[in-house]
Amino acid sequence: MNRASRPSTTTRSAMLLLSGLLLLPSSILAEPLSEGSSLGHEYQVEAVASGFGTPWGMAFISDTKMVITGRAGQLWLLNTESGESSELSGLPGDIATRGQGGLLDVQTSPSFGSDRTLYFTYSKAVDGGAATTLARAVLSENSDQLTGWEDLLVTDSASNAGQHFGSRVTFDHEGYVYFGVGDRGDRDNGQDFSNHASSIMRLHLDGRVPDDNPFVDDANIPDEIWSLGHRNPQGLAYDLERHRLWEIEHGPRGGDEINVIEAGENYGWPVVSHGREYWGPVDVGEAESLPGYVDPVKVYVPSIAPGSLLVYRGDAFPDWQGHLFAGALVLTHLNHIAVNAQGEIGEEDRLLEDLGERIRAVAEDNRGHLYLSTDSGRILRVSPPN
Template structure:
């Protein structure tokens, strides 16, 4: 009969084997591989955040600012995620936020002037209105991230009885104009109503004033801040600096999500034109899919993927992706790569990481060109080539 020392050795071996199996399972959860059109990709889960992350912006090369839709702003230290430490901290200083339905703290983007620009739903008349603001984010002498000097730039005229379709994303052009999108607020008539801000993309100067060359400044029937209108719910904006183009991606109704090339003064048709169907039956929305005088989408998704963001890729880590657009997909749960040709126009797509089962929303790229995305589960991921 084996003595106790033999049992002890066997027990140690079994523990080692158990630890090895557990480590392998953990590693498999940490890194997932996928063969894409151009690369073998690996995606790594970095951290789970306490809410629904809506947007990300870089504070510095290792720290992300993340908005949570329920009305909180976080700083996430990526060096601590690698060390297994508490990586996120709440940042105080936000105003009152109407975090109801699809409203809340929405986009954050670092502007060309070093300020951070935000969109959020501001409480007004027992509802919320999409609003644009800016603030300084600094690291104090104690290493704490602080917000100072919050300023509302535009509280839009977009009040509604619903808590749907707030938009809202931000983009900048090389002339330091700021663009931000607003949905129709659940009211279809807003699509062609140019006297309020709902269902539009607005263009402002960095101080919130209206540029003198906005397309409708001489038209008394259109609000001066409007750059384009007829949008249902654009939740992705990206400026392609190579071709000097603004792209928007927006939610259609049941089917008919749209990728649109945004032109000054353009009417994008909602609800007169649509590629989608009514939620209550198999009837098309609107008069037709195309009409004279309406800017048609350059890409349509049927069925809807429910796009939650848009990014124009210019990083060095994935050379074959240069100039392509990326969008998170909420309903069909994947990262949507829109393949662009040498003229900067869409010619195809690729659907990545469908097996994650995540409602992918926010996207950003680090200085090395690695791609990061968040999901409504709170998870933050990093994509790199294997």
């Protein structure tokens, strides 16, 4: 290049600046997919990454890195700033990927910073079909593999049916772990207390049964059970500030429920339901409320088909603190439910309906930004407008 054709200093500076910008993560430069406001705050939605099959669960292991489960039996590490991802090794070989089953939820242990332990639920191939299972494993220091995979409870819920496995994982303020199992497509399991189906379990972190579980002295009910009568718990979240266990579950053609879970209580499925039969306009169950069964605090008719539940505690959206967020599958939105200072359910808002995405999981980073996984394989971020 001769001197006459060489770019000027100003031009070269502009070119360097442009090339530097082009190396920035695409999520920074991309236009928001959606914008809006909800219960006191404006927000924007960006695409962070894609190509994750059916990303079922998400858990942050650092400020900018999360692990993501794929229902078909994959585990990924995603950098939420750069959008780069890699697949991790160390999963068991007996994940039953059938129907709604596969590798399900993932959560970091309460002491992840020191023990690097991840908790999982998955459908395990067993005699009699597949059974929802709680497991844990250690994430290597360089976050590229799992070691020491350990099944903590293979539930007595085996079936050849491909639906209603549950299952989410959460931890309370005392260090207990909770997870749920659905009725496995058999309504009779709802009030058959001889197995783990249609129930939520409570365990020590190592899988032992706590001495104060509600049914440890009842020979007819498994000791691990904390609550009964759940159709298909797809969201489970513990509010560490209010010491409250929230659950959201699918109803049949109407009658999705949000429940406050208490020890030893029966939530009624299928005797009590707000749903309708799939084959006609006929009520399911005997009534919408009956003595001896706990009523939901919120019911959705028609069904939204919830996929998850999160208690928001971030600083990015202060007015949302203590509120609930649930991914909606059939009605394709992010469900936002206000919760007042007394812990009572309030106004509901439906976000991101314009995207038409089946929203599966919801997670929160250290800034209070929300991350959503969709059944189309995308990871989205909800944050305050730039």
